[in-house]
Amino acid sequence: MLCDICHKKQASIHVTEIINGEVKELHICDTCARAKGMIKSSKNFGLADFLAGLTDFGIAPKDAGELEDFDLKCPACGLSFEDFKRIGRLGCAECYDAFEKGLAPLLRKIHGSNRHAGNMPKEANKDSKTAEEAGSIDELEEKLEVAIKNEEFEEAARLRDIIRGKKKKKI
């Protein structure tokens, strides 16, 4: 198939866009895609490359298999986990909730951690605290078990401290 832009080279990138319900297909060669800023060079630290290769990070292909199990769509923006694997980008903030199971191990692989430790707008901080403080010890212990199972030790330690704090308060 020839490139829709230059009509000379073989198209290697196929894009399907859905705008207001209308499906548009575009087939582009590598050179034109690069010229239009649609793709970056292979040296780019992009998630599309990451998901396609996973090798740069020393991750065995079997780990990539973990991502195969999700047949999900984000209820807010309609992006599917399949879409995410293809384009390497999430559709909206709610995707992080919708795909949490798939993203948690992935983030851990990219960043070596899956827990934010930086600044937050004040309001957001407050919300999250109340949510966890309101949770019962049982719920938290359940979360702790999951964290240990997933080898998320930082998260486990954090949950352990919250549970300890709560138990102390009870006494």
Add this chain to the structure above:
Amino acid sequence: MRLNDLLNQTSEWLKATGTESEIVMSSRVRFARNIKGLAFSHWADEKQKKEILTKTKQALLKNKYLNNSLFLVMDELNDLDKQFLVERHLISRELTADGGCKAVDVSEKELFSIMINEEDHLRLQVMRSGLELKESLRLLDKLDSELRRNFDYACNSKWGYLTACPTNVGTGMRASVMIHLPALVMTKRIGKVLESIGRINLAVRGLYGEGTEASGNFFQISNQITLGHSEQELVDDIDRVIKQVVEYEKGARELLLKNSRHQLEDEIWRAYGILTNARIVSSLEAIGLLSAIRLGVNLSIINKVDIKSINELFITTQPAHLQKIEGKDLNPQERDLKRGDLLRDKLK
């Protein structure tokens, strides 16, 4: 402010006023931010993209750190102007793609630039001369705090700031330093230095960021990860590493002066000789020779030009800058001639 006003000023980061600015050209900190409740720019429909543009524009126009800024809607610019902004490091190449309600807001002295509807709704950037990451972070934090009064950002306590690409999630911060390492290249020690940088979660790239080759012995070093560490920790890590690299470069310069002074002086004066006489100079040749002259100025081998003028030439000899200075489109051959003229004029 108007776009052409940029031609008559020197970007803050080129002024060689910051710490270690002989070796560290510039420091840059960037935050990726998204407004709560709207799809990320690449996935949003036209209506939403317009809404993002309108909301962010309103907020930026009243931001006290952006008084008299230059607000540009990308689709209203021609390709030359877009390229001109890329060369000045004010926008990314991704922002030059057609459509998508993209825009940029550039502060008066080009200290801040804010991209709208790039991959994320907002990409806030600050750029300063020398090794000034901590100060850069402080400044960008101020701009960000002022901005967030206007809307809620997409974020949660677990994963921090939520971004289109999971490689940016958490702090949403990318801090980078552009560093000039000619002596480490000449003494063939650069490979080892870059290798060890790669091993500690930092990325190394060329002069124009992602996907560009290192030219003119310039390297960009930035944090690879954004989640699990605070902004301050990430910046401190890079700061520490860069200080070490600066020491290595200084050591290599001393070694060259001690062991091969004549060869070093010869290489620097040859570069100066070519650029003060040549009629036709390609972009790549200019960068390579300017790099040698820059080293010569830093080592006081050449005293005829100052470091700020050399820094500026790395940018003004780029294709779009030459055409803007000339005020018309130039083909590659005409550009090489014009580049030769400009270099002879500025270096003599």
